[in-house]
Amino acid sequence: MANQDMESRVKNELAGQKPSEVTELILDNCRSTTMVGITEEYVELEVLSVINVGLTTLQGFPSLPKLRSLELSDNKISGEFDCLKNCPNLVSLKLCNNKITDFASLETLKELTKLASLDLLECPIANEENYRENVLKSLSQLVYLDGIDREGNAEPDSDEDYEFDEDEGEVESGASGEEDGEEEEGDEDDEEDEEEEEEEEE
Secondary structure, eight states: OTTOBHHHHHHHHHTTOOGGGOOEEEOTTOBOSSOOSOOTTOTTOOEEEOOSSOOOOOTTOOOOTTOOEEEOOSSOOOOOGGGGGGOTTOOEEEOOSSOOOOGGGGGGGGGOTTOOEEEOTTSGGGGSTTHHHHHHHHOTTOSEETTEETTSOBOOSSSGGGGHHHHHHHHHHHHHHHHHHHHHHHHHHHHHHHHHHHHHHO
């Protein structure tokens, strides 16, 4: 499907589904300089890949409230990331091999508070002095930059690590439940003692 225009590619990828039912959309290697064919109807979309399409701008990027992963590598994008503010649940953003040259163009990404992973490899900005230090300082919410965390560890292949807090919460709930059970047993013992004392008095 290489060289197919983006709007036609989107229709092909739907394969009979309604836009509101789609959770993943892969549009790699089609052709467009702007985002077309994707609308706010894609309310369930979680993964969007638009690699090597020829994009020069993100103007017109739709509001995608459930989008978690956005792949925009190998395009000609230089900025205008304010368009992504309508994707509040974005966790992973890959912008490898684009035309991003300065730190100022990344400023609006601060508003994506759940953004944990950002890739800028092969962008001109990655050659700047103190590049890594400056990006991580500016975007304090980031866990991974170019696949490496702040301690030098590699990024996992999935986002399961971001759900550990929820698991710990479940464990804590279980522990408190056991304590509650012990308290209830203690209350029952107290009631039995009181009944025995009343019988003796009679």
